[in-house]
Amino acid sequence: MKNLKIKAFTFLFVFLAGITLSNAQDTKAKSLLNEVSTKVKSYKNMFIDFKYTLSNDAAGINQETRGDVTLNGDKYKLNLMGTTQMYDGKKLYTVIPDDEEITISTQDPGDDDAITPSKMLTFFNKGYTYKWDIDQSVNGRKIQYVKLIPIDSNSELKSALLGVDAQTKHIYRLIMTQKNGTKITITVNSFKTDQPLPGNLFVFDEKKYADYYINRLD
Template structure:
């Protein structure tokens, strides 16, 4: 959840590439941002995979997230995470516990509410490969952290050229770990419950959950 993240140069000379590609990439990302900001809310079902060949790790799971402004409700790995605009509530049914904490301000942490704004600072951009995915044109943009000590080596964002929605995010860590999020469905302006982003602490207390406050 904390890090929402196909590389080939397009057919232009490297001498032309970085400046022009950077401008094009930034313009496309801004288009995506402005398009998504026009929606009242977004519901996304996604596939998440984590790979590290050296550590022999290959994990895959599914999840879903509902976003409205900065607020979000995330279901992932059997846990529920809710952000009501002030606090983050993480519910782990398996352990019967709830953790309540302030929203992290870590710049290297990509939360659902920051997924569409994290690119705005701290990165260089380049224009990457255009792929045909089941008849959809997916344009990839590559982001490289400016901070040379970053734990992230690069992020690839695959954007549907027609809808201007993010289709895939691929994050490669400095340790070789690759995290991929693929959007299976993307719905907008859905009817949402007025209490969807409201945490009911009493409900969990009555069910015997242990409440942890950080």
């Protein structure tokens, strides 16, 4: 489930990081996603408050929570399900208060297992087709969806729908559907840009966690 959650945010961050997709199957979809990329490239930083929903009707699972993430260049800080994940440009820190445990690892942008903004910039370039899909009206806003389908038939992902606000060109919603019936939905509640950020936002202060077990992976 952890990998599924990370992959969902990988999908979302790819577009927030401003990637331009190649090998398009749909000119309108390519044009819309490029507009999203152009818009977010102009921002120095982004803060996103979101709702995270996980459901599987067959398994009787229906969970809903909120989270937030701040992105500034290669650095980010994600709060979700009681866990904080922070990347300071060199090290990835995962803080789990319930277990009083912290995991620290060095992240290599070229590492296939590294979930960093650098990885997110290339994750989506190959392996998926995409096309223009439905639109919805949400509180007077037109949300246009682009459907993404993995080329690999062995992928556990069946499809993903990325909803874009047609006026602002901001991401509004991501819906991922797995072949096992699990659905992850991320809905953006608020999207703020170019905010004044504390100088220590991405600085890990070990002294604050004196009672925690620190697992240094490298």
